[in-house]
Amino acid sequence: MNSADAWPTENRLNKTDPWEIIVTCEHAANRIPKRYRQLFASAGNMLETHRGYDIGAAELARRLSKVLAAPLFMGGYSRLLVDLNRHSRHRNVFSRFTAGLEANEKQRLLKTYHAPYRQSVEDKVQHEIENGGRVLHLSVHSFTPVLKGVVRSADIGFLYDPKRTSEKYVSRHLIKTFQNNLNNLRYRCNYPYQGVSDSLTASLRKKFSDDCYAGIEFEINQHFPMGQPDEWKSFKTCFIQTVRLALTGP
Ligand SMILES: [Zn+2]
Numbered sequence: 001m002n003s004a005d006a007w008p009t010e011n012r013l014n015k016t017d018p019w020e021i022i023v024t025c026e027h028a029a030n031r032i033p034k035r036y037r038q039l040f041a042s043a044g045n046m047l048e049t050h051r052g053y054d055i056g057a058a059e060l061a062r063r064l065s066k067v068l069a070a071p072l073f074m075g076g077y078s079r080l081l082v083d084l085n086r087h088s089r090h091r092n093v094f095s096r097f098t099a100g101l102e103a104n105e106k107q108r109l110l111k112t113y114h115a116p117y118r119q120s121v122e123d124k125v126q127h128e129i130e131n132g133g134r135v136l137h138l139s140v141h142s143f144t145p146v147l148k149g150v151v152r153s154a155d156i157g158f159l160y161d162p163k164r165t166s167e168k169y170v171s172r173h174l175i176k177t178f179q180n181n182l183n184n185l186r187y188r189c190n191y192p193y194q195g196v197s198d199s200l201t202a203s204l205r206k207k208f209s210d211d212c213y214a215g216i217e218f219e220i221n222q223h224f225p226m227g228q229p230d231e232w233k234s235f236k237t238c239f240i241q242t243v244r245l246a247l248t249g250p
Contacts, residue, residue, distance in 0.1 A: 019214075020128045021070040021247065024121055025061035025140045026084040026200055027054035028074040036081060036109075039097045043080070050144040052078045056225025056232070060218075061140040063240050068247065070138075073121050082109045084117050085141075085199050118200060125204060129212045136170065136247070137215040139201055143192050145223040154188040156239075157219035159195035161205060166214040167195070174216070177246035182238055192219060 030053035032040055046052055058074060065072035075084045080095040087093065088110050094101070098109065125135045145152055158175060160167035175187050189195075196202060201215025224235045 019136045020133045021068050021136045021138060022073070022121070022124055022128075023061050023065040023068065023070050023138050023140065024073040024200065025054070025057050026075050026117075027079050027141060028058035028061065029053055029076050030078045031076065032078055032081055036098070039101075040080070043097065047078055047080065050142075050222060052080055054140075054142040055222045056220060057140045057142045059225075060142075060220065060236060060239060063236060064138065064140065064243060067240050067244050071124060073117065073124070075117060077113055082114045084114060085139075087198060087203050088114060090198050118203070121200065122204060122207065125208060125213060129208060134212045135208070135214070137201060137204065137213065138243075139199070139215065139217045140220070141217055142220040142222045142225065145221055145226075147192075152192050152221060153186065154191050154219075155185040155221045155224075157188050157191040157193070157217075159190055159193060159199075159201075159217035159219060160215070161196050161202075162190070164205065164210045164214065166210055167216060170214055171216055174243065174246045178242050181242045181245065 030047045032047065040047065049055075061072060061074060064070070079085070080097050082098065083090075083093050083095070093114070094106060094109070098106070101109070121137075125137065128135050143152060143157070156178065158171045160171045162168055171189060175189070178185065178187055195217065199215075199217060201217055204213060204215055207213075220239070225232050
């Protein structure tokens with residue numbers, strides 16, 4: 001099957017479809033291992049903010065994984081330790097708290113926390129493809145409503161590579177389903193970041209072709225998890241139901 005007909009034109013990514021779904025959440029946690037806590041002595045409450053982790057993303061990823069019966073991969077430590085959504089040689093893989101470490105300590109961080117996570121996701125994708133399947137990878141993130149004084153103008157962003165037919169198709173299909181179901185929210189493609197920017201999905205695209213791998217990042221505005229608990233609860237339910245409807249049908 002070539003990429004042009006990889007995705008059905010109807011809403012029918014159902015149980016008999018060979019696409020396997022996996023859910024990941026690279027910025028799920030804000031913990032720091034004991035060995036490195038001293039490095040964060042001057043961090044104040046930064047670990048509790050959007051700089052430390054993706055607020056709300058872990059809850060969404062867990063529920064999404066459950067409802068889609070899809071395997072879940074979640075980061076266990078703060079992105080400020082080592083960023084799981086950056087490749088190992090990216091200039092921002094280490095934060096200002098860890099960038100000054102000796103080279104051997106940096107290698108240790110990569111080897112202990114970064115490589116095992118990324119390798120486990122890659123191995124899962126590889127395994128499914130080797131078994132004749134194709135993988136839809138949903139990577140769950142969230143973004144701060146205001147960055148450097150600029151108010152972000154979306155509630156949910158869908159990041160993908162526009163050159164990949166399957167990703168373009170499934171993103172449009174997701175957005176259409178969201179627009180039909182939750183028409184009071186604002187949706188944008190490749191916002192607040194470009195889908196082709198460095199990320200776990202971007203790295204996996206280099207290893208797996210359009211025909212067998214599609215990586216979509218959800219970017220959720222943190223005004224939901226940081227707002228009224230009732231509204232967050234209702235958003236979570238609506239979000240999960242809508243993704244399920246889009247991917248598995250009514
Ligand atoms: Zn993130």
